[in-house]
Amino acid sequence: MHKGLTEASYSARMIRVIDHVYAHLEDDISFDRLAEVACLSPYHWSRIYSAMRGETIVATIRRLRLQRAADRLANSQVDIATVADRAGYGSTDTFGRAFRNAFGTTPAAYRENGQHAAFRNANAAGDATGFPVSIVDLPERRCASIDHRGSYMEIDRAMARLFAELVARGALPAQQEMIGVFFDDPELGPEEDLRSRACMLIADSVALDAPLTETVLRGGPYAKLSYTGPYAAMPGAYRWLLGVWLPGSGHEPDDQPVFEAYLNDPRMVPQSELRTDIHLPLKKRVP
Incomplete structure (x- = not known):
């Protein structure tokens, strides 16, 4: 098979995986189902994904879920337990540890003092000098x-x-x-x-x-x-x-x-x- 067609085919398969992850980010995501989406062997698809995307599928799902959780913490009043549940975590403690690893602070501290809070305070004060x-x-x-x-x-x-x-x-x-x-x-x-x-x-x-x-x-x-x-x-x-x-x-x-x-x-x-x-x-x- 022509090399270009091979690369295009594999790239298209990884795109389908990403689209499926986004569509089901708040659901249980089956790795076997992702292998079916990629039309690749369950034994090998995840290694192909890691090599092509530069991170494991587990890391991708965790990163995207925590990114969505941070958006809810910064821009909504949804309670932290609900944010944790929608991010796929069974407890607020487990969610808190994962969030701290990714953001360097707890969910509650982030909601109160994250970068969004600095902009909110500057907006309220009309301070035009606080950011570069x-x-x-x-x-x-x-x-x-x-x-x-x-x-x-x-x-x-x-x-x-x-x-x-x-x-x-x-x-x-x-x-x-x-x-x-x-x-x-x-x-x-x-x-x-x-x-x-x-x-x-x-x-x-x-x-x-x-x-x-x-x-x-x-x-x-x-x-x-x-x-x-x-x-x-x-x-x-x-x-x-x-x-x-x-x-x-x-x-x-x-x-x-x-x-x-x-x-x-x-x-x-x-x-x-x-x-x-x-x-x-x-x-x-x-x-």
Whole structure:
């Protein structure tokens, strides 16, 4: 069989596994069922997954469940016992230990004092100086991209598909710069209708075909908020950037979507050390 077709086939199988995990994240996930989804031997599929994805399937499920739990702790009033149960943990003690290992703090302490709380307090106080924002001028850049519809917290599904499609084509760049582009205000409409796009910077010479599309990030000035911490706190970061920093900055936003540049990999570093640059497009100032 042609090597490219083999890689495409295996990549497609791993994408089906990821999609199944997301669809059943709050259910009991059978590894035998995942082998069926992957159309691979139960003896070997998990090793293939680990080799291709860079983490075990157990680590993926745990990471995604805890990421969703952190989102509920930061952005809802759901009680911790319910959060633990929905994350697949039989007791709050077991959940607490797993959460501390991933986030460096207990669920209760995270809800009270996590990065989302710092943005919430800055929003309430109207403090426009508490977080690092710089004005940067970026060149126009070309990306390979795949659309995502649904929760912004699940854009990793499109990221995984994008990565796999580029690998199957032998088009994965040596330096992978992952970017998320977000088109809708998550506070204005239903979560299932939110539109976003997973992107990776790519050379002009690389041809793109379906399901990959081309996205061109516009050149010009941006306000860059350098954020460190879990993705679950990002809604508060956006509220602060747009509601506190921007009105006092002397700048006006351009009619283009915000994008996020992901500087490290959630599979490789603790949630508390995730680094993301949030880019708000600005209009050029008239001299």
